[in-house]
Amino acid sequence: MEKNLLFERAFVTIVAEMVEQKGMSHSDxxxxxxxxxxxxxxxxWCRSEENRGRRLMLGEAYAMAAVLDxxxxxxxxxxxxxxxxxxxxxxxxxx
Numbered sequence: 484m485e486k487n488l489l490f491e492r493a494f495v496t497i498v499a500e501m502v503e504q505k506g507m508s509h510s511d512x513x514x515x516x517x518x519x520x521x522x523x524x525x526x527x528w529c530r531s532e533e534n535r536g537r538r539l540m541l542g543e544a545y546a547m548a549a550v551l552d553x554x555x556x557x558x559x560x561x562x563x564x565x566x567x568x569x570x571x572x573x574x575x576x577x578x
Contacts, residue, residue, distance in 0.1 A: 486574060491539060493566035495529050498547055498558075505551065515550045516543060 502512045513526025528537040548558040566572050 486572060489572050489574065490563070490566065492536070493571035494544065494562050495536065495539065496571070497562045497565055498551070499530055501551055512550060516546045
C-alpha cells in the first residue's frame with residue numbers, strides 16, 4: 484500500500500480511538516463531521532476495513548479536528564507521530 488494511503492488509514496484509526504477516549508459515540512461524531520443526513524453512514528464507511536474504506540477529503544479531516552477540540556495542524560502532527568511510533572506507516576506491513 485502506498486504511504487499516503489497508509490497515513491490516511493492510520494488517521495482514521497487514530498481519530499476513531501480519540502473519539503472513543505473522549506466518550507463520544509461514533510454516530511454523534513459522524514453527524515458532527517459529515518452532517519445529520521448521512522454522517523453516521525459516511526463515518527462508518529471511513530472506518531470500514533472492507534475495500535480500504537472511504538477516502539477522506541481535507542475539509543473533512545479539518546472538521547474532525549474541530550469536533551475533537553483541537554486545531555488541524557496539531558491533530559496531523561499528533562497522528563503522524565503516533566502512527567510512526569506504532570508502525571502504521573510501514574509499507575511492508577501486512578494489509
